[in-house]
Structure formats: C-alpha cells, structure tokens
Amino acid sequence: MNSPLRHVRPNILALKPYSTARDEFEGGDISVWLDANESPYENGVNRYPDPHQKQLKAHISRLKGIAENQIFVGGAGSDEAIDLVFRIFCEPGIDNAIAITPSYGVYQVAAATNNVELREVPLAEGYALPTEALLAAGDAHTKLLWICSPNNPTGNAFEISQLEELTDAFGGIVIVDEAYVDFSPKGSMLEVLHRHPNLIVLQTFSKAWGMAGLRLGMAFASPEISALFGRVKYPYNVNGPTQAEVMRRIEMGAASCIKEICEQRQMLAEALPNVSCIEKVFPSDANFFLVKVNNPDKVYAYLMKHGVIVRNRHRVFGCNGCLRLTIGTPEENKRLLKLLNEYK
Numbered sequence: 126m127n128s129p130l131r132h133v134r135p136n137i138l139a140l141k142p143y144s145t146a147r148d149e150f151e152g153g154d155i156s157v158w159l160d161a162n163e164s165p166y167e168n169g170v171n172r173y174p175d176p177h178q179k180q181l182k183a184h185i186s187r188l189k190g191i192a193e194n195q196i197f198v199g200g201a202g203s204d205e206a207i208d209l210v211f212r213i214f215c216e217p218g219i220d221n222a223i224a225i226t227p228s229y230g231v232y233q234v235a236a237a238t239n240n241v242e243l244r245e246v247p248l249a250e251g252y253a254l255p256t257e258a259l260l261a262a263g264d265a266h267t268k269l270l271w272i273c274s275p276n277n278p279t280g281n282a283f284e285i286s287q288l289e290e291l292t293d294a295f296g297g298i299v300i301v302d303e304a305y306v307d308f309s310p311k312g313s314m315l316e317v318l319h320r321h322p323n324l325i326v327l328q329t330f331s332k333a334w335g336m337a338g339l340r341l342g343m344a345f346a347s348p349e350i351s352a353l354f355g356r357v358k359y360p361y362n363v364n365g366p367t368q369a370e371v372m373r374r375i376e377m378g379a380a381s382c383i384k385e386i387c388e389q390r391q392m393l394a395e396a397l398p399n400v401s402c403i404e405k406v407f408p409s410d411a412n413f414f415l416v417k418v419n420n421p422d423k424v425y426a427y428l429m430k431h432g433v434i435v436r437n438r439h440r441v442f443g444c445n446g447c448l449r450l451t452i453g454t455p456e457e458n459k460r461l462l463k464l465l466n467e468y469k
C-alpha cells in the first residue's frame with residue numbers, strides 16, 4: 126500500500142468525471158460540428174477549447190522534461206491547483222494539513238474554504254526549514270504538507286536534499302510550490318519527481334515567464350495523482366486564447382529576462398544594506414527581497430507618496446518590521462534606491 130492513492134478521499138476515487146462533447150468524439154474527418162451547442166459562426170472563440178489541453182501539455186512536457194500524463198494545467202493560475210489538492214485529499218472537517226509560516230497566504234484561504242485545519246509551523250532561525258517540527262505536527266488525519274521554495278515572502282529556497290528527506294519521511298502528500306524556481310540557483314524538485322510518488326510540484330507562468338495576466342499554473346506529479354486532477358477539474362478550465370498564447374510564448378522562449386532580473390538582484394543585494402533606514406536584507410533566491418526597516422508603515426507610506434508601491438509584510442507572522450520589494454527594471458530599481466536613500 127505505498128500508492129499515493131491511499132491518501133485520496135473515497136468520493137473522489139469513486140467519482141465518474143463529466144464527459145464533454147469533445148471527450149466523446151473519437152476523431153475523424155469532421156467538417157460540421159453539431160455536438161456541443163456552440164455558435165456555428167466562426168469568430169475565433171466560438172468553439173470550446175481542448176478540455177485536456179493536449180498540445181499545450183506537449184509544449185510544457187518538452188520544456189520541463191516531464192511526461193504529459195504527469196502534468197496538470199489550471200486556468201486560474203497555481204491557485205487553482207492549490208484548491209484542487211485540498212479537494213482531492215482532505216475530508217472537510219476531519220482531515221488536516223501542515224504548512225510552514227510565514228508563507229504564501231493562499232494555502233490558508235484554500236484550507237479554510239475547504240473546512241480543513243491548517244497547522245502552521247514556524248520556520249527555524251534564519252527562515253530555515255523546521256524539518257523535525259513539521260514531522261511532529263501531524264496525526265492520523267494529516268494528509269498534506271505545504272512547502273514553498275523559494276519561499277514567499279522570505280525569499281529563500283531550501284536545499285533539494287532537505288526537501289527530499291522531508292518528502293520521504295512524511296506519511297502523506299508533500300506539495301512544493303516553486304512559483305519562483307526560475308530565479309533560484311538551488312534547482313527544482315522536478316529533477317527528483319520520479320523518486321517520490323507522494324510529491325506534487327507547483328509552478329506557474331505568472332512570474333519569470335511574465336504571463337501573470339494569462340493565469341496559467343501547472344502541477345507536476347505521479348501519473349496516478351495527475352489523473353485525479355483531471356477528474357476533479359472544471360472541464361474547460363483553460364480558455365482557448367490562453368492555451369494558444371502560452372504555446373506561442375514558450376516557442377519564443379519568453380522567460381529570457383531571468384538573467385537581467387538576477388543581475389539586478391545581485392546589484393540590490395549589495396546596495397540595499399547600505400541604505401540607512403534598512404536594518405536587514407534577507408538573502409533572496411527569488412525576484413524579490415524581504416527587508417527589515419526601522420519604521421515599516423512610515424517607509425511604506427513614504428514610497429507610496431512618491432508613486433512606488435511595495436508590499437507591507439510588517440503584520441505577517443515572523444516578518445515584523447518587514448517590507449517585500451519586487452525587483453523591477455534597472456530604472457525602477459534605481460528609483461527605489463534613490464527614494465530609500467533620501468528617506469529621513
């Protein structure tokens with residue numbers, strides 16, 4: 126019984142997925158489509174998109190080196206995959222999940238929406254992975270363990286070896302959210318996915334790929350888990366223009382600004398500690414910095430008054446006094462530094 130399917134809710138295992146008109150069509154030489162109650166008048170979007178996103182998954186498969194039957198794509202970003210993971214594995218009111226804190230706020234919202242208790246375990250000193258505390262937080266009803274790496278809002282990535290150790294030791298499903306992985310020198314869990322049947326890796330086109338407006342998120346897992354995503358997702362969950370546009374941009378290699386952002390990260394890592402209102406700059410493996418300032422609300426309001434908006438994380442657990450600064454263009458970063466240096 127080592128299959129990850131033993132963690133799945135019985136109703137999900139038993140469920141018969143909705144069969145769309147396009148599922149029942151087996152292929153052939155069709156020129157008249159009267160099966161889906163669509164408008165027959167061609168306008169570019171009058172037809173339903175491919176519910177299985179076959180071409181798009183082929184593109185992602187080539188890009189990531191992961192088989193198509195191990196890929197889920199969601200048209201509401203990775204946030205869609207986060208909600209589906211709770212729905213697939215956690216019985217509302219009974220099962221629970223574990224997450225690190227501080228981390229991405231959507232795990233908390235998705236847990237609450239699904240009436241699942243989320244047990245938050247504080248990061249260790251220096252925002253390190255609290256492996257033992259995470260393993261100790263579970264009980265017989267613990268199904269999920271959420272790790273964000275590089276972590277939002279702290280910016281640091283955990284070592285692959287540590288994440289693998291945790292995945293092997295945890296008696297449930299481990300989800301590693303890699304929204305910022307393209308910026309990280311520490312590598313991706315996708316390289317070891319084949320070794321861990323209980324692992325789900327989340328990635329997105331929203332950050333390094335510059336497509337936040339298209340809302341395309343990805344989940345990679347064993348074929349068994351991926352098939353479950355396919356069963357519970359909304360049938361046409363990624364719209365046609367998004368599928369086409371993401372394929373076009375993958376072909377263009379649209380993630381090409383990563384190098385420039387990493388160079389700007391290096392520049393800021395050297396410049397920010399010299400700013401007098403900044404007390405601490407936390408190391409970043411992502412496209413943002415968490416910095417501790419002497420008066421976060423005042424610095425935040427000052428930047429806003431000068432047309433620069435950052436994220437105030439002062440009231441987030443473990444981030445007392447902190448602002449989160451996204452790395453912008455070289456000109457934007459210069460402007461931010463100038464403003465911070467002029468702050469009194």
Ligand SMILES: *Cc1c(COP(=O)(O)O)cnc(C)c1O
Pocket residue numbers: 201202203204205229273277302304328329330331332337340341342
């Ligand atoms: C931005 C972000 C995402 C991505 O969200 P999308 O819904 O794909 O835009 C996921 N996880 C974390 C930690 C993030 O910061």
